[in-house]
Amino acid sequence: MLKVILRSFLLLMTFWVGNAQAALTIEITQGVKGAMPIAIVPFTWEGPAPQAPLDVGAIVTTDLYRSGRFSPLPERDMLARPSDPSKVNFQNWRVLGVENLVVGKIRAAANGQFVVQFVLFDVFRSSQITGQTFKVGKVSDLRKTAHQVSDIIYEALLDERGAFDTKVAYVTQSPDAAGKPRYSLQVADADGYGPQAVLNSNEPLMSPSWSPDGRKLAYVTFEGGRSSIYTQDIYLGKREKISGFRGINGAPAWSPDGTRMALVLSKDGSPDIYIMNLLTKKLTRLTKSYGIDTEPVWTRAGDAIVFTSDRGGKPQLYQITLSNRQVKRLTFEGDYNARATLSPDGRMVAMVHGNGNRYRIAVMDLENGAMQVLTDTRLDESPSFAPNGSMIIYATESQNKGVLSAVSVDGRVRQRLVLQEGDAREPVWAPYGK
Amino acid sequence: MNAKKKIVISEDSFFKRVINSPRFLLYSILVHVTFVSVIVLSLDWNTKAKPAPHVIQATAVDESKIKAEMEKLRLADEKKKNLADAQQKKLDDAKKASQREEKRLADLKKKREAEQRKLKNEEKKRKQEEQKRKTAEKQRKAEEQKRRDVEKKRVADEKKAKAEKQARKQAQLDKLKAEQIALEEKMVREEEQRVKQAEERKKQQELERIRAEEARVRQQQMAEEQRQLDAAREREYQSIVDKHVEIIRQKVTRNWLRPAGSMAGLACTVRVRIIPGGDVLDVRVTKGSGNAVFDRSVETAVLKASPLPLPADRALFDRFRVLEFIFDPEG
Numbered sequence: 071m072l073k074v075i076l077r078s079f080l081l082l083m084t085f086w087v088g089n090a091q092a093a094l095t096i097e098i099t100q101g102v103k104g105a106m107p108i109a110i111v112p113f114t115w116e117g118p119a120p121q122a123p124l125d126v127g128a129i130v131t132t133d134l135y136r137s138g139r140f141s142p143l144p145e146r147d148m149l150a151r152p153s154d155p156s157k158v159n160f161q162n163w164r165v166l167g168v169e170n171l172v173v174g175k176i177r178a179a180a181n182g183q184f185v186v187q188f189v190l191f192d193v194f195r196s197s198q199i200t201g202q203t204f205k206v207g208k209v210s211d212l213r214k215t216a217h218q219v220s221d222i223i224y225e226a227l228l229d230e231r232g233a234f235d236t237k238v239a240y241v242t243q244s245p246d247a248a249g250k251p252r253y254s255l256q257v258a259d260a261d262g263y264g265p266q267a268v269l270n271s272n273e274p275l276m277s278p279s280w281s282p283d284g285r286k287l288a289y290v291t292f293e294g295g296r297s298s299i300y301t302q303d304i305y306l307g308k309r310e311k312i313s314g315f316r317g318i319n320g321a322p323a324w325s326p327d328g329t330r331m332a333l334v335l336s337k338d339g340s341p342d343i344y345i346m347n348l349l350t351k352k353l354t355r356l357t358k359s360y361g362i363d364t365e366p367v368w369t370r371a372g373d374a375i376v377f378t379s380d381r382g383g384k385p386q387l388y389q390i391t392l393s394n395r396q397v398k399r400l401t402f403e404g405d406y407n408a409r410a411t412l413s414p415d416g417r418m419v420a421m422v423h424g425n426g427n428r429y430r431i432a433v434m435d436l437e438n439g440a441m442q443v444l445t446d447t448r449l450d451e452s453p454s455f456a457p458n459g460s461m462i463i464y465a466t467e468s469q470n471k472g473v474l475s476a477v478s479v480d481g482r483v484r485q486r487l488v489l490q491e492g493d494a495r496e497p498v499w500a501p502y503g504k
Numbered sequence: 505m506n507a508k509k510k511i512v513i514s515e516d517s518f519f520k521r522v523i524n525s526p527r528f529l530l531y532s533i534l535v536h537v538t539f540v541s542v543i544v545l546s547l548d549w550n551t552k553a554k555p556a557p558h559v560i561q562a563t564a565v566d567e568s569k570i571k572a573e574m575e576k577l578r579l580a581d582e583k584k585k586n587l588a589d590a591q592q593k594k595l596d597d598a599k600k601a602s603q604r605e606e607k608r609l610a611d612l613k614k615k616r617e618a619e620q621r622k623l624k625n626e627e628k629k630r631k632q633e634e635q636k637r638k639t640a641e642k643q644r645k646a647e648e649q650k651r652r653d654v655e656k657k658r659v660a661d662e663k664k665a666k667a668e669k670q671a672r673k674q675a676q677l678d679k680l681k682a683e684q685i686a687l688e689e690k691m692v693r694e695e696e697q698r699v700k701q702a703e704e705r706k707k708q709q710e711l712e713r714i715r716a717e718e719a720r721v722r723q724q725q726m727a728e729e730q731r732q733l734d735a736a737r738e739r740e741y742q743s744i745v746d747k748h749v750e751i752i753r754q755k756v757t758r759n760w761l762r763p764a765g766s767m768a769g770l771a772c773t774v775r776v777r778i779i780p781g782g783d784v785l786d787v788r789v790t791k792g793s794g795n796a797v798f799d800r801s802v803e804t805a806v807l808k809a810s811p812l813p814l815p816a817d818r819a820l821f822d823r824f825r826v827l828e829f830i831f832d833p834e835g
Contacts, residue, residue, distance in 0.1 A: 101762035
């Protein structure tokens, strides 16, 4: 009897030990695709004025939302609004399924300066992820600080650099006082705020292109009734005409190393792609076809150029390798694919994808050729990747007016940029700069 | 050689016949007697019928001389008839011769008688010898017989000895055989005994084995019943566990916000400790994906899913004390 008991006990022990050794294994293969729940508690204001000169928390919220990667908790759903990190009750946020929490404050400092502080918490681990204190010299810089906070949060949670504190360039057209069309080359924050015209002209302005360091823009003007290509330092205003050949001078594109410019010239016949050495201004003809070859963009490595060509009958994207001039067609879906822009990691190409009479923004995986249409408007144009590849800015039409929008690369979030007077067209997202 | 032997046997046979047959001896004697008698008679007849001178002419002393003499005498007689004068002359001579003859005859007779005696003696001697020989023969025969008897006896003895020896040998053999048989029988008996004992032992062992087997079977049956009971309970438990694993899986899945972008090839394993009630005590990445955002999303998913729905039966808690989650998204 004792033996039986002992044996049972041993058996039980074995079972128990064995069980303890081999934990139940649960495999998770599915998940929810969606934005990361985050709560940005309105930054409290500490200063003489009744309220903060800028709602930094709101800007951060909008930034994060626009990226498509976050779903900020609406302010009205918050159970508490702590600003002091020590007063955070994580349970309040857990019950709401909020994974991350941002609390912060703006304090008025001496000499019209401000101190902006924020802390990012991991709600379920009850731990601080990051936090920072900024000294801001003037009110107008608070917006930039807000974008910096957004970038820090973005990078902390997604492990990739944010692109909120970046610029976009675009062309606007609006009638001037005399009723004549006035074209402006604008540079604004990535969210469209704070536009500043770097060039005004009564002649059309086209095809702005950022230099890799984010200091210069190349563009096409019709000053004097003829197309020509200029480069211009956006901070110093200094401009230089680099191309004024007979016929078309269009679609400039800086090489990744900034030493060369790809451009489209028709001086030798039909529009073809040339490469200009920016130092020597020496031209090299890259393509030679009877059709139109235009809209060149450099690959990240700078060893090939993706361009639009109608050599196949209808505009499609092609890629030419610089070393051996080998051309391969990239797009086959739809009857119009043009205006390529390559993602910073080089994996994707975004384009205007025309099917029927609809022109929408699509991305194609260069590895497997999978095409995904990101927008569902009708006349989308000029896509441009954010420097972190998370978003694409593009122009579209709304109520017969050109407007700018941004779409997350997964197409989940589209948001129109606050606008500005007149038609906006041809947005280009600036690189991070140096 | 064979022939020679035959011849010898033949001579021997003749000799034996002469010696052994008295009749043959008698014939011999008779011949001799007859011859002597003839001579005697003739001598007597001549003496009576004829004058002695005639006889003197016969000089031969032997029988043929006698015969020739007698012939001569007869011829002389005839001549006498014819020639009476010659004969008368001669008569004187004859008378002298006859006297000489008579003396010679007397001598001869004496000689003959001596010879006769000698013959008789010889005969006697011969007979004696014969007797002696016969006796010797008899003795020899007796000896021979005796020898034969001895030989016979010897042979018999030998035979007897041989037989005895044979018998002894046989007896010995028989004895050996008997011993052998006895030994064999003994061995057989012992073997039988051994076999019997072995069988007995085997039987005993078999019995014990059967008893043990029965006990084992009983125990096995009991164990089997217990096992079945356990198995049934285990199945029940398992179904509860499975159900809750699925519920937990669903809850964690609902709470797992898969990071945007390409997560191809990323997988993360976490070890999760649970406290009774299902609250997650901690989450530890045991095999990270190499992507911090991905790993964090996994940890957050488990933490967000806390408390994990556990079976009401607290006995099953041990199985949920430590859970391992493998986040391996498809596509």
